[in-house]
Amino acid sequence: MTSPQPRIGVLRFPGACDDRDALWALSALDAEAEFVWHTETELPELDAVVLPGGFSYGDYLRCGAIARFAPAMEAVVEFAADGGLVLGICNGFQILCEAGLLPGVLRRNESLSFVCRDVPLTVERNDTPFTTRCEDGQQLTIPVKHGEGNWYADDELYAELESRRQIVLRYAEPVNGSRGDVAGVVNERGNVMGLMPHPEHAVDSLLGSADGSLILSSLVEAARDRALTAV
Amino acid sequence: MLVRPKQGILDPQGQAVESSLRKLGFTVGEARIGRVVDLEVSAADAASARVEVERMCEQLLANPLIESYEIELVEQSA
Numbered sequence: 001m002t003s004p005q006p007r008i009g010v011l012r013f014p015g016a017c018d019d020r021d022a023l024w025a026l027s028a029l030d031a032e033a034e035f036v037w038h039t040e041t042e043l044p045e046l047d048a049v050v051l052p053g054g055f056s057y058g059d060y061l062r063c064g065a066i067a068r069f070a071p072a073m074e075a076v077v078e079f080a081a082d083g084g085l086v087l088g089i090c091n092g093f094q095i096l097c098e099a100g101l102l103p104g105v106l107r108r109n110e111s112l113s114f115v116c117r118d119v120p121l122t123v124e125r126n127d128t129p130f131t132t133r134c135e136d137g138q139q140l141t142i143p144v145k146h147g148e149g150n151w152y153a154d155d156e157l158y159a160e161l162e163s164r165r166q167i168v169l170r171y172a173e174p175v176n177g178s179r180g181d182v183a184g185v186v187n188e189r190g191n192v193m194g195l196m197p198h199p200e201h202a203v204d205s206l207l208g209s210a211d212g213s214l215i216l217s218s219l220v221e222a223a224r225d226r227a228l229t230a231v
Numbered sequence: 232m233l234v235r236p237k238q239g240i241l242d243p244q245g246q247a248v249e250s251s252l253r254k255l256g257f258t259v260g261e262a263r264i265g266r267v268v269d270l271e272v273s274a275a276d277a278a279s280a281r282v283e284v285e286r287m288c289e290q291l292l293a294n295p296l297i298e299s300y301e302i303e304l305v306e307q308s309a
Contacts, residue, residue, distance in 0.1 A: 062294055069291070098294070105296045112243045152240070152297060177241065
């Protein structure tokens with residue numbers, strides 16, 4: 001018997017641009033991926049949710065600030081509160097921070113320039129549902145493309161996050177001015193993660209790197225486990 | 232209302248403006264860039280208008296992690 005395909009929803013906001021890549025990558029990694037429109041007030045039966053990159057609502061006011069009030073986001077907040085797996089990529093990370101599901105905030109890059117290139121990352125922990133396919137301390141190469149990826153937390157919050165090991169990915173070189181070179185964080189419970197790099201753009205070595213598939217296939221596997229236990 | 236980066240928070244936009252002003256030959260200290268939001272609110276009195284705008288700031292208009300805000304009320308008759 002083949003194991004069931006987990007159902008993963010990809011949220012679509014006006015201004016999203018990486019939603020198709022996310023859907024394609026998740027499908028290629030053997031998930032049943034489907035779009036969820038931002039006006040939906042309820043999520044379908046899902047084993048995980050992905051918030052893709054883009055410029056939701058034009059990034060007006062602050063990046064992610066408007067999207068967090070989308071009807072579908074309220075459903076995502078509930079889904080996360082029930083322990084559901086949520087991964088936010090780039091703009092998705094910004095939205096999760098604005099929604100209070102993840103700690104910190106993403107500010108304009110220190111250089112004021114948009115950064116678009118492959119960056120080296122270090123996996124700080126591989127015991128989250130999003131990194132089980134990685135080795136602890138492994139170096140990954142995954143592209144970033146953002147103008148506002150400069151993650152910030154004040155001293156107190158940063159120390160708390162360090163002590164609770166909520167920092168999952170760091171840049172192995174300075175990229176955008178992010179505090180502690182933080183590239184990805186997880187919530188305290190460990191079921192919500194956000195990262196600025198784009199794993200969905202790095203799932204085939206033809207495109208430069210397949211390291212992103214380690215992150216996404218970890219998620220697919222964790223979602224599959226949930227689908228199995230739910231049966 | 233006026234939203235601005237909190238003291239001690241890096242403001243790259245302000246820094247860019249500051250260095251441009253210096254290149255133009257102006258003698259300036261630190262430049263910080265915020266945002267002005269003009270809002271029309273109808274309320275019974277100034278106090279209740281302020282409470283309402285404070286709620287807007289907390290929920291949407293400012294991110295308290297990095298921004299502070301000030302509210303200035305200007306009365307307009309209908």
